[in-house]
Each structure stands twice: as structure tokens, then as C-alpha cells.
Amino acid sequence: METADSAHTGDDTRSAGSPGTADTPAPPGTSADGEGSPVGRRLVLGMLGLGAAGLVTAPYVQRGTESVLSAVSGKDPTGVTGLLPNGGGFRYYSVASSVPRRGPRDYELTVGGLVERPARHGLGELRGMPQHRIVRDVQCVTGWRVPSTPFEGVRLSHVLDLAGVRPEATAVRFTCFDGVYSESLTLKQAMRDDVLIALGMQDKPVSHQHGGPVRLYVAPMYFYKSAKWLSGIELTREVEPGYWEKRGYAVDGWVGRSNGRDDAPTAA
């Protein structure tokens, strides 16, 4: 068998001048190394083609993998599926280089802008206000979805009512103590019952990772609207686009009706 090959390649001078094969010419009796079809190049190009195909089909494939994984991860005691892409569970995103930690002693939420009574609320004060619990799916604009996640906290509308919104205000701007992130809602959106200043998430105090001690929770919208590490609320004359909104994300980030996505809505 080898002799047959050697006889063939021994006579084959075709590739002698081909680029990249700086072999010594194969003497008779050996099968030439470095000759033959350029399968390697085809494999590389094939991978590039697969990558491009993946980009094109991702929106469809992603829906499939998500539904399978979210079904499996509910019954997976090991938590391994949580590590798979979109395998259920939150992903930590922070746009800031590092985020300071704030606790009961140094956390403060300021309410200002077009209000009658600018205010500062400490953590204890927020905990003393009427609390509400909402359980909905969380949907990220990058694709992952976490089913039935409880959030607990003060309705944003309650805090706005305390401050007394002036009639010329039509929008609310949120700033964060990471020093970078910002978000906006229209006043009408901000007054919804399912928009919380969240102190609890998954029935625990909101952890630093998840934007604690206090984060925004906007149930019907993509999760980038639920600003982490909330520290400032400002009533404005018109909507001022936030961090991601300046980078192409929708200001009205309704789940399933914005950002070119059609996920199932997370709230009515």
C-alpha cells in the first residue's frame, strides 16, 4: 500500500514549486510529506463559513437552545447548565472599571431635578416604605432570560409622589454610584406599578454583584433598563438617553417590542 503511494508521489513533481512546502524533494521509497490537497486551508475557510452561518442563524438557533436549557436547568441540581451559554442564570455586566461597595451606613438615594421637595433617602428609610414583591421573567437584550425572578422594594411612583413631581417634568433620569451608568424612563413609564426601587432580589437583599444595595427594576423592559447601583433620581423636562441608549439601545425598551427582538413579553 505504501509502496503504491510512494510510487505515485515520487513521480509527482507538481507541488515542487508550490508555496509553503519547502520540503526537500521526496526521494523514491517515501510518501511525500507536505503534498496533497490543501485540506487544512479548506478546514480554516470552513470554520469561517460556519462562523458566518452561526451569525446569520443565531436568532433562530438561540431560541431553541434557550428553551431546551431553561427546561433542563430547572431540573439540574448540579448547576452545570448554569454555566452553558444562556443556560439560565444571570450574567454579571458592569460598564464601570470598578464599583465601590455601599452599605447601610453610606448608601444614599437622592431625588432631585424638577420636584417640589428634593430628598435624600438612606437604606433604612427605603426599607421603612411600603414594600411590594413582583415575580416575573428577566430578559436581557443579549439573549439570556431568567424565569420567575422575585424582586422586592418600593414603588418608584411612591418615592416620586413623596418628592412632588413638578408639572413641567415629563421624564426621569437615573444615575448610579458606579459613576458611569445612567438610564431614563418617561414619567408615564416611571409611574407604573411594576417599576420598583428594588432592595431585594431572589428573596435576598440585592447583592453587590446584582447592583445592591439598591437597584432599579423595570419589569416590562429589557434588563439594561433596570439600572444597578442606583443612587440618583432626577426629574427632567424631556427624556435624556442613558448609557446604553446613547449606544443604540431603545429608550422604550419593552421586552419583545424593541431592539429588533421578539422575545415573549415579561409583563402585561
Place this chain on the structure above:
Amino acid sequence: MLRQPPDRQVPAASSGAGAQYPDVLRFTRAVRWCHRTTSLLMAVCVGTALCLYVPGLAQLAGRRALMVTLHQWSGLLLPAPVLAGLASRALRADLGRLNRFGPHDRRWLRRARRARRPYPPPGEDWGRDAGKFNAGQKVFAAWIAGAVLVMTGTGLLMWFTGLAPLQWRTSATFVHDWLALAIGVVLAAHVAMAAAHPEARRAMRTGRADRAWARREHALWQPPDGSETETAGRTESK
């Protein structure tokens, strides 16, 4: 294929003092450095990826900005060592060998398909259908090269958010995530193969391999310094 016992002369292309009788030059210094820098970049890239992605490690490592920067730059630079290495004729020659698949590679792959895992089964003569690189090594090289390019492309789409519409970014994230998983598996296999083959490891570390090993594992390879019979005497540049 084993035509004659090794000759007693010092191999022509071996460099300086370390050269000794039965060894053959398998990888020149340029090739070794290319492999070394690539593996270092890959280690940084994979390590930071884990710190960004695995929740436990993300909390343990913190310093997200640093992790992101390291991940982006190590990833972007990953193709650089090979590109720089193209200046070396020996590396170009090795790339040429990795690229070209001859009839023996088809036989090797056919056997690998039939073989029961874990293969190669002990005792079987896999080297008889292998040139300087066996077909498995060639497939790995091409696959990882293509995968790295796809990761670079999708990574750039995620890095420079203004580069493409939002839907592309979402799709790029999806491709990047799943391909990363596949690369993790393939790299683990690559490392496991290295762990199982000390002589191959030595060749990548020192450049030299035992001549008998080379004949056994890569029977169709003609080492450049083999002054066996009628080799034209051309040596790989160093």
C-alpha cells in the same frame, strides 16, 4: 519504512552543543517560540474568559475592567505569533505540511474513525500513516486556526459596539459563547494529548526528538537533518 539503522553522524541542522546522536531536529527555534507565545496568549485569553464568565471566578477575581482589557488584547493578538513567524522558512514549511493532506492522512483518519476511544489504542502502529504531523494534528491545527479567527471576528463585533447593528452584536455573543465552549473542549484534548506524549512535548520544548520515536510515530516524515541515503542535504533554516 524503517530502511536502515540511524547513522552515527551528528545531524547537520542541529545547533551547537546540545546536539547528540539519536536526536532529530523537529522544531526550529522560531517554531517553538511561535508555539510558546501562542500558548501564553491563549492561556491568558482563556483564563480571563473564565474570570468574566464563570460567576464564582468573576467574584473571586474582580477587577473586571482589567480582565476585559486582558481578554480583548490577548484575543486580538492571538494570531500575531503565527503571522510574525511567517518570516521563518521552517515555520512556513511546517504550515505547508499541516495544510496538505495526502493519501496517508485519509488512511489515518479512516482508522481514527473506526478506532474505539480513547485512541490511539495502545500498541497500534499509528505512526505508519503519519508525516511530520499526523492527520489528527493537522485537523486540530486547521480547526483551531479557523476557530480563533471566528472568535476574533465575533469578539471585535462585541468590542466595538458601533461596528454593526444590534442584532449582529447579539448573534456575535451567541457564536462567541458556544464556540468558546467548543474551543475549551478541544484545547483540553490538545493538552491531554501532550500530557500523554512526553517525547512530543520534549520536541516542542527543546526542538529535538528521538530518532527512533520519530520513525515510529511519524514514519513518513523525513527529518531535515537525516543524512540518510539520498536526502538532498537541504536543511531547515533556523
